[in-house]
Amino acid sequence: MDHTVRVEQVGKRYGNKIVLEKVDLTIERGQIYGFIGPSGAGKTTLVKMLVGMETADEGTVTVLGKKMPNLRMLQEIGYMAQSDALYTELTGEENLRFFASLFKLNKEEQKQRIAYAAELVNLTPDLAKKAGAYSGGMKRRLSLAIALIQNPQILILDEPTVGIDPELRLSIWNELFRLKNEEGKTIIVTTHVMDEADRCDYLAMVREGRVLANGTPRQLTEQYGVNTLEEVFLRAGGKSK
Numbered sequence: 001m002d003h004t005v006r007v008e009q010v011g012k013r014y015g016n017k018i019v020l021e022k023v024d025l026t027i028e029r030g031q032i033y034g035f036i037g038p039s040g041a042g043k044t045t046l047v048k049m050l051v052g053m054e055t056a057d058e059g060t061v062t063v064l065g066k067k068m069p070n071l072r073m074l075q076e077i078g079y080m081a082q083s084d085a086l087y088t089e090l091t092g093e094e095n096l097r098f099f100a101s102l103f104k105l106n107k108e109e110q111k112q113r114i115a116y117a118a119e120l121v122n123l124t125p126d127l128a129k130k131a132g133a134y135s136g137g138m139k140r141r142l143s144l145a146i147a148l149i150q151n152p153q154i155l156i157l158d159e160p161t162v163g164i165d166p167e168l169r170l171s172i173w174n175e176l177f178r179l180k181n182e183e184g185k186t187i188i189v190t191t192h193v194m195d196e197a198d199r200c201d202y203l204a205m206v207r208e209g210r211v212l213a214n215g216t217p218r219q220l221t222e223q224y225g226v227n228t229l230e231e232v233f234l235r236a237g238g239k240s241k
């Protein structure tokens, strides 16, 4: 099997608080892998470790065979954080150009990638406006375009479609499927939206720093004896489980 990400016995604490405990995961190349779980479960901490922005106190995180954190992996990992990290005084296009310049792309590739990413998120007509004047949804879209700019092998998206209207959400998901199917990209998302979780090939249910269950959406509903992922989420998120 072609492992893209391997998380082994990972533990993390902030002060006295245990945020992740004994987490094991394997993500295969070309998978859309979702993390679901209640607020504060540890999903963002986990994805930050995959990107190399947080270090594990225990255990190891390996991405494309390299132990994380590893600065060289930034070329291969596109990351969209939960809060937008944009230069508000720069226009949308200038933001894209700035981030494109951080990667190994020649001038022509930069131009193509900027046009592609802007088009994908429907921002082409707004590229000349300052990012500070964008609406919340437009900022999310610009962040997504930035995550794609270097054409990374792995996309890590922390709640990518929050504040994005249903039509654009659908077109973004169609593009994620295309990236997976045609380009073999590995896509990791965190989400609270159950119809998005349903679109993932594989899910990990995270709660209180542990992976309670993982499997395909169907395996999870079967395992919990319910009909929908929403019910799985409520069971796993509730105290009664």
Ligand SMILES: Nc1ncnc2c1ncn2[C@@H]1O[C@H](COP(=O)(O)OP(=O)(O)OP(=O)(O)O)[C@@H](O)[C@H]1O
Binding pocket: 014, 019, 037, 038, 039, 040, 041, 042, 043, 044, 045, 046, 082
């Ligand atoms: N830098 C930090 N310092 C201290 N505590 C932190 C830090 N980052 C996260 N935490 C705590 O770690 C826990 C897990 O947070 P995390 O952001 O990973 O959860 P999450 O599952 O992504 O939640 P949400 O769905 O709301 O985004 C929370 O209790 C949070 O308060």
